[in-house]
Amino acid sequence: MTDKLLVTFSPHDRDTMTTNKVMMLVVLALLPSILSSVYFYGHYAIKGYLLTVIFCVALEYGFDKISGRKTQIKDNSALLTGILLAMNMPAGAPWWIMLIGAFIAITVSKSAYGGLGQNPFNPALVARVFLLIAWPAEMTAWIKPQTVMNGLTFDAVSTATPLGAMKTDLLAKGHVVMENIAPMTDKLIGSVSGCMGGDSALLVLLGGAFLLQQRIITWHIPVSFIGTVFVLTGLYWLVYPDQTINPLMHIISGGVMLGAFFMATDYVTSPMVKRAQLIFGIGCGLITVVIRLFGSYPEGVAFAILIINAFVPILDNYMRPKSFGEEAK
Amino acid sequence: MPYFGFKGGIHPKYNKSATQSKNTENLPVEVGEVVHIPLAQHIGAPAKILVKKNQQVKTGELIGEAAGFISTTIHSSVTGKVVSVGTVEHPIGGRVPGVSIEVEELTEDYVPIDSGDSFQKTVLAAGLAGMGCATFPSHVKLSPPKDVDALLINGAECEPYLTCDHRMMVERTEDIVKGAVIIKEKLGLKILAIGIEKNKPDAIEAFRKFEKEYGFEVIELEVKYPQGGEKQLIKACLNRVVPEGKLPMEVGAIVHNVGTCACIYDAVELKKPLYERMVTVTGAVKEPKNLMVKIGTPISKLIEYCGGFVGEPKKIVMGGPMMGLAVTSLDTPVMKGTSGILVYSESDLPDLTQYNCMRCGRCIDACPMELIPSAMDRFVVKELYESLADWHVMNCIECGCCSYVCPSRRTLVGGFKTSKRQVARILKEREDNKND
Numbered sequence: 001m002t003d004k005l006l007v008t009f010s011p012h013d014r015d016t017m018t019t020n021k022v023m024m025l026v027v028l029a030l031l032p033s034i035l036s037s038v039y040f041y042g043h044y045a046i047k048g049y050l051l052t053v054i055f056c057v058a059l060e061y062g063f064d065k066i067s068g069r070k071t072q073i074k075d076n077s078a079l080l081t082g083i084l085l086a087m088n089m090p091a092g093a094p095w096w097i098m099l100i101g102a103f104i105a106i107t108v109s110k111s112a113y114g115g116l117g118q119n120p121f122n123p124a125l126v127a128r129v130f131l132l133i134a135w136p137a138e139m140t141a142w143i144k145p146q147t148v149m150n151g152l153t154f155d156a157v158s159t160a161t162p163l164g165a166m167k168t169d170l171l172a173k174g175h176v177v178m179e180n181i182a183p184m185t186d187k188l189i190g191s192v193s194g195c196m197g198g199d200s201a202l203l204v205l206l207g208g209a210f211l212l213q214q215r216i217i218t219w220h221i222p223v224s225f226i227g228t229v230f231v232l233t234g235l236y237w238l239v240y241p242d243q244t245i246n247p248l249m250h251i252i253s254g255g256v257m258l259g260a261f262f263m264a265t266d267y268v269t270s271p272m273v274k275r276a277q278l279i280f281g282i283g284c285g286l287i288t289v290v291i292r293l294f295g296s297y298p299e300g301v302a303f304a305i306l307i308i309n310a311f312v313p314i315l316d317n318y319m320r321p322k323s324f325g326e327e328a329k
Numbered sequence: 330m331p332y333f334g335f336k337g338g339i340h341p342k343y344n345k346s347a348t349q350s351k352n353t354e355n356l357p358v359e360v361g362e363v364v365h366i367p368l369a370q371h372i373g374a375p376a377k378i379l380v381k382k383n384q385q386v387k388t389g390e391l392i393g394e395a396a397g398f399i400s401t402t403i404h405s406s407v408t409g410k411v412v413s414v415g416t417v418e419h420p421i422g423g424r425v426p427g428v429s430i431e432v433e434e435l436t437e438d439y440v441p442i443d444s445g446d447s448f449q450k451t452v453l454a455a456g457l458a459g460m461g462c463a464t465f466p467s468h469v470k471l472s473p474p475k476d477v478d479a480l481l482i483n484g485a486e487c488e489p490y491l492t493c494d495h496r497m498m499v500e501r502t503e504d505i506v507k508g509a510v511i512i513k514e515k516l517g518l519k520i521l522a523i524g525i526e527k528n529k530p531d532a533i534e535a536f537r538k539f540e541k542e543y544g545f546e547v548i549e550l551e552v553k554y555p556q557g558g559e560k561q562l563i564k565a566c567l568n569r570v571v572p573e574g575k576l577p578m579e580v581g582a583i584v585h586n587v588g589t590c591a592c593i594y595d596a597v598e599l600k601k602p603l604y605e606r607m608v609t610v611t612g613a614v615k616e617p618k619n620l621m622v623k624i625g626t627p628i629s630k631l632i633e634y635c636g637g638f639v640g641e642p643k644k645i646v647m648g649g650p651m652m653g654l655a656v657t658s659l660d661t662p663v664m665k666g667t668s669g670i671l672v673y674s675e676s677d678l679p680d681l682t683q684y685n686c687m688r689c690g691r692c693i694d695a696c697p698m699e700l701i702p703s704a705m706d707r708f709v710v711k712e713l714y715e716s717l718a719d720w721h722v723m724n725c726i727e728c729g730c731c732s733y734v735c736p737s738r739r740t741l742v743g744g745f746k747t748s749k750r751q752v753a754r755i756l757k758e759r760e761d762n763k764n765d
Contacts (some may be wrong), residue, residue: 004643004680005642005643005644005645005655005656005657005658006643006644006655006678007644007655007656008644008652008655008656008681008743009732009740009742009746010646010648010651010652010653010727010729010732010742010743011652011656011729011732011733011742012644012646012651012653012655012673012678013341013342013489013650013651013679013733014670014681014733014735014738015339015733015734015735015736016693016734017736018680018684018736018737019684019687019736019737020684021736022689022736040535062517072684072685075684075685075687077687077738110551114685115685116684116685116687117686117687117688117737118685123436154656163341183709218602267687267688267689267690268687268688270688272688272689272690272693272701272703272704273693273701274688280662290568299579314647316675316701316704320701320704320720321699322697322723323559323573323698323700323724324336324560324564324573324697324698324699324724325570325571325572325573325575325698326572326573326721326724327572327573
């Protein structure tokens with residue numbers, strides 16, 4: 001019997017939290033947003049989520065099989081990437097766009113680097129930006145939200161996003177026309193057009209609060225990100241009130257909420273050190289605002305996060321806190 | 330003194346209820362039984378053997394003498410005949426030099442120690458080594474080459490499952506206090522405090538009764554692992570930070586475990602050497618107990634006395650679940666630093682399937698030494714010992730908090746332990762180059 005005794009390093013007990021549970025909790029936090037997009041986009045949303053998730057998980061499994069690596073699909077990270085990818089696309093995007101998106105997200109920007117934990121850039125955002133540049137027409141074909149009250153299947157009517165409308169007015173007329181922008185209440189509950197996931201700022205916030213309560217994420221990145229966007233757009237709005245929308249509109253539009261709570265806080269591509277997380281969040285906010293106010297893209301969250309992702313190794317390396325009793329050099 | 334606390338740490342499931350209110354029982358030895366006493370039961374040089382095969386020895390008789398300053402003495406725990414001078418089982422060393430003694434006579438008497446002319450020599454003669462689990466020779470700790478002013482008695486017992494310190498604090502309160510007061514007086518210290526975690530209210534109560542009479546202070550500690558880590562306890566009680574790579578005396582403090590204090594009382598007042606200790610036997614055994622065990626008793630005897638295993642044992646740990654060592658054999662003897670025997674059946678063990686590190690940072694929040702275990706793990710995997718040195722792996726106290734919280738079940742602390750030898754070599758080379 002004694003030769004069957006298991007010998008491992010200490011500790012011999014472990015916390016009950018595991019990687020696959022962490023991923024499932026994030027999926028759970030996204031559930032209100034998923035349900036709201038199904039409510040507003042009916043079968044387009046259901047098709048979108050199903051296809052991206054199936055493509056992502058299958059591509060991850062396939063890559064691991066071909067490269068002879070132990071499959072990683074059990075950690076649920078491909079499932080989460082699939083959901084986030086769908087949330088970053090307009091409802092009603094064609095299936096081949098989703099397949100290419102899944103390929104870019106999983107195979108190119110994750111598996112090729114070595115799988116979970118190895119990729120420098122947020123996979124769902126790399127895919128979104130790639131698609132946005134390669135197929136701008138398909139990726140900005142926003143459809144007008146209906147409700148399931150009209151049945152799960154309805155015909156899409158295309159429309160502009162609030163930030164898109166603002167940009168168009170700015171370019172055409174030189175100032176913002178508030179009448180052309182959806183009211184704030186619509187933006188909060190989600191009945192405006194845009195990416196599937198970020199539509200309802202309130203529901204994203206609810207999911208974010210759940211993540212904070214479960215200690216999956218800390219306040220550092222969301223607060224510094226959203227705070228920076230609010231303060232900078234607020235200052236600009238006070239000086240040039242006809243050139244942009246008010247700062248509250250800014251933080252609930254264009255995926256700032258989804259970006260700050262679910263994309264920027266992606267463990268793999270954000271700093272591990274708390275001080276570095278604050279700088280990371282401020283950087284995300286700063287670049288978002290610069291793109292929104294001075295660039296030609298109306299949103300900017302995806303670009304901002306990807307740009308700051310590149311700085312994460314440097315931030316983690318140079319902002320290492322002093323360990324206990326470590327003497328200053 | 331207020332409670333200052335320390336950063337990091339975890340709140341594991343404590344699982345102490347099986348034994349925390351049971352009185353300690355003596356584990357009897359029988360004639361014909363054999364005890365196996367290793368010569369390396371402490372940090373430092375193994376003791377030098379003094380007995381030969383077939384020699385008669387008495388309980389408490391010196392069988393090994395200290396081989397250098399950082400070393401200590403070893404005594405026979407039974408009266409009988411030396412049956413072999415060779416090797417015995419050891420939880421980490423495989424087999425190590427040791428003495429096997431067959432019991433021939435049952436007796437409660439012991440050979441009193443030859444106490445010598447100083448307090449430190451008495452402690453050395455009694456063979457004391459830290460009873461918590463680190464087993465640092467006590468006389469070395471009690472010979473500080475620097476000025477110290479504070480003695481902290483460690484009654485935290487933050488390791489889950491273990492209750493032997495708890496029981497000792499309740500059953501031998503005054504002996505512990507007397508032992509602590511002896512140290513305080515011999516070294517001329519000003520501050521004497523005992524830190525006890527709040528989950529042992531009966532122990533706190535017991536010490537409060539002696540607070541005035543003996544002039545010390547009870548500090549109620551937050552229930553958090555590793556509260557009983559030496560550096561954490563000093564930070565929490567005295568708000569002093571022990572510099573990296575230095576001993577507690579650097580900040581004027583000495584820390585002793587409650588068990589060591591009781592042994593100091595035994596050595597000084599009763600001239601009794603260290604040949605038995607309290608051990609918590611718990612986990613998948615029929616009747617978990619706290620036992621007073623003769624050093625050298627194979628752990629199979631302890632388990633037998635506790636009614637045997639519940640189901641099939643899968644893993645047996647010597648010490649607590651956080652820092653204890655998994656043993657390979659039931660013949661492994663109880664040593665001076667053995668605070669517990671913890672039996673796991675298959676179903677008690679966590680699933681250790683590893684995933685990739687996803688950089689969640691839980692280990693960073695948990696590390697009481699404020700290190701970055703996740704980054705260090707990458708260096709371990711790639712054998713980047715230079716980087717490990719730069720990220721202060723030598724500051725790791727091996728408490729296991731990082732591995733405990735890791736959702737991807739990385740072998741974090743295990744990797745740091747095994748890398749330290751390489752890193753120490755690199756640091757030494759750097760030091761040598763600096764001096765050239």
